[in-house]
Amino acid sequence: MRRSVRIAGVALLALLVWHAVVTLFELPRFILPGPQLVLATLWTSRALIAEHALVTGVEVLLGLGLGAALGFASAILLTASPLARAVLRPMLVFSQAVPVFALAPILTLWLGYGLWSKVAMALLIIYFPVTSAFFDALMRTPPGWLELARVMGATPGRTLWRIRVPAAMPGFASGLRLAAVYAPIGAIIGEWVGASRGLGYLMLLANGRARIDLMFAALIILAILTLALHAAVDAVCRRLWDS
Amino acid sequence: MSTAPALKLSGGATIGGATIFGPVSLEAPAGEWTCLLGPSGVGKSTILRLLAGLGDEVAFSGEMGASDRVPLDGRVALMAQSDLLMSWLDVTANVCLGARLRGQAIPRDRVREILARVGLGDHAAKRPDALSGGQRQRVALARTLMEDRPVVLLDEPFSALDARSRALMQDLAVELLAGRTVLHVTHDAAEAARLGDRVLLMSRERIASVSPPGASTPRLYDAPDTLTFQGRLLRLLMAAQ
Numbered sequence: 272m273r274r275s276v277r278i279a280g281v282a283l284l285a286l287l288v289w290h291a292v293v294t295l296f297e298l299p300r301f302i303l304p305g306p307q308l309v310l311a312t313l314w315t316s317r318a319l320i321a322e323h324a325l326v327t328g329v330e331v332l333l334g335l336g337l338g339a340a341l342g343f344a345s346a347i348l349l350t351a352s353p354l355a356r357a358v359l360r361p362m363l364v365f366s367q368a369v370p371v372f373a374l375a376p377i378l379t380l381w382l383g384y385g386l387w388s389k390v391a392m393a394l395l396i397i398y399f400p401v402t403s404a405f406f407d408a409l410m411r412t413p414p415g416w417l418e419l420a421r422v423m424g425a426t427p428g429r430t431l432w433r434i435r436v437p438a439a440m441p442g443f444a445s446g447l448r449l450a451a452v453y454a455p456i457g458a459i460i461g462e463w464v465g466a467s468r469g470l471g472y473l474m475l476l477a478n479g480r481a482r483i484d485l486m487f488a489a490l491i492i493l494a495i496l497t498l499a500l501h502a503a504v505d506a507v508c509r510r511l512w513d514s
Numbered sequence: 515m516s517t518a519p520a521l522k523l524s525g526g527a528t529i530g531g532a533t534i535f536g537p538v539s540l541e542a543p544a545g546e547w548t549c550l551l552g553p554s555g556v557g558k559s560t561i562l563r564l565l566a567g568l569g570d571e572v573a574f575s576g577e578m579g580a581s582d583r584v585p586l587d588g589r590v591a592l593m594a595q596s597d598l599l600m601s602w603l604d605v606t607a608n609v610c611l612g613a614r615l616r617g618q619a620i621p622r623d624r625v626r627e628i629l630a631r632v633g634l635g636d637h638a639a640k641r642p643d644a645l646s647g648g649q650r651q652r653v654a655l656a657r658t659l660m661e662d663r664p665v666v667l668l669d670e671p672f673s674a675l676d677a678r679s680r681a682l683m684q685d686l687a688v689e690l691l692a693g694r695t696v697l698h699v700t701h702d703a704a705e706a707a708r709l710g711d712r713v714l715l716m717s718r719e720r721i722a723s724v725s726p727p728g729a730s731t732p733r734l735y736d737a738p739d740t741l742t743f744q745g746r747l748l749r750l751l752m753a754a755q
Contacts, residue, residue: 345559363614403599413598415594415596415598416598418566418568418592419592419594419598419611421568422566422567422568422591422592423569423612423615423616423661424587424588424592424612424615424616425612425615425616426615426616426617429614429615429616429617430615433615434600434615437600437602438600438602440602478751512602
């Protein structure tokens with residue numbers, strides 16, 4: 272309760288500062304519209320914004336789900352197989368040297384203007400943090416547990432599934448928390464490069480027509496969606512793995 | 515449980531070229547409780563790890579094994595200073611860890627019986643973080659008993675407990691591990707004086723046997739014989755290095 276009051280206080284303060292800057296420097300509405308105008312646009316264009324937000328939301332959730340599943344599987348494969356480690360690890364690092372932004376046009380070319388090129392962007396941008404956080408945790412199983420398992424005559428497979436994976440779930444959770452914040456960035460980049468729907472597309476469109484108020488309204492909704500996603504992922508992770 | 519064999523080890527060990535212990539010789543008689551006492555860093559735990567089949571990093575030259583010449587694999591249970599409980603499993607699942615890791619059926623009745631014997635019958639469904647340090651170490655003891663191995667290796671399992679919990683755990687362990695060959699590494703003279711059927715004093719160069727008082731274990735912690743023996747062990751420990 273006190274936390275939400277604090278957050279509301281900070282938000283109110285930010286709005287006041289914003290309003291003061293716009294009034295003080297007499298900024299025109301096509302450079303920086305004031306908060307009243309943005310909030311008014313948010314209300315009048317709510318149906319339009321909601322329609323595009325829904326598209327972006329679906330892209331982000333699909334990208335997050337698929338990226339998390341792929342990251343989970345990759346980290347397990349890397350842990351279980353030294354061969355996979357030798358082959359895949361350099362490739363993983365190399366893949367991070369290629370800016371995801373640069374791949375967006377290619378993905379659009381391959382997967383089209385629709386949903387899947389954005390899902391692929393979101394997936395690509397979260398795959399490495401999820402894989403890396405989970406893999407690091409898998410490689411840091413307390414040695415005492417592994418030795419106990421060895422003395423008990425455990426097979427490597429059961430040691431992995433019954434000890435290493437559950438022990439590494441907090442690491443997977445921190446990867447997921449990062450992914451919840453990154454995935455919307457991926458989807459938006461995808462929409463900027465080529466789309467006919469989504470919040471990124473709407474922002475680009477509004478910008479082109481000097482509807483900066485609409486752009487800010489879309490931006491606010493995007494920020495709220497991202498925060499909500501992060502909070503939801505955080506709550507699930509806390510419930511499941513951090514006690 | 516099959517008949518407990520005696521444990522023998524003679525030889526020296528190095529890790530990465532550095533000597534851990536020189537050529538020493540150790541014997542833990544079948545079905546008895548042997549305490550291996552010594553200052554920190556003389557290689558007591560290394561001996562335990564070698565016997566448990568763990569010391570991959572150790573270069574050991576010499577002989578070790580069971581008196582019946584059957585390999586020790588699968589006949590050893592290990593209990594360490596840290597309870598090594600899995601935080602995501604309840605007490606019952608922790609006690610059954612060995613069976614779960616080997617893919618065997620879980621003998622529910624035996625789990626219940628063993629939990630009752632260590633006094634945790636009412637805590638079967640709790641997670642480790644809901645237990646005290648003493649209770650957690652009792653879960654670890656129950657897990658060791660579930661393994662039902664003739665040889666039990668103890669690596670300072672009671673050293674992190676408060677004095678009262680430690681004394682209670684010592685009594686319980688002696689009662690429940692009776693008949694097994696126990697090798698108990700400790701740096702606590704009082705503990706060795708209470709628990710050892712045999713007490714071995716280890717320094718870097720040698721392992722010497724010190725005869726304990728005649729009273730059966732666990733010896734009373736405040737009996738004059740126990741206290742005298744404890745004093746003697748501590749004096750030897752101070753001289754050893």
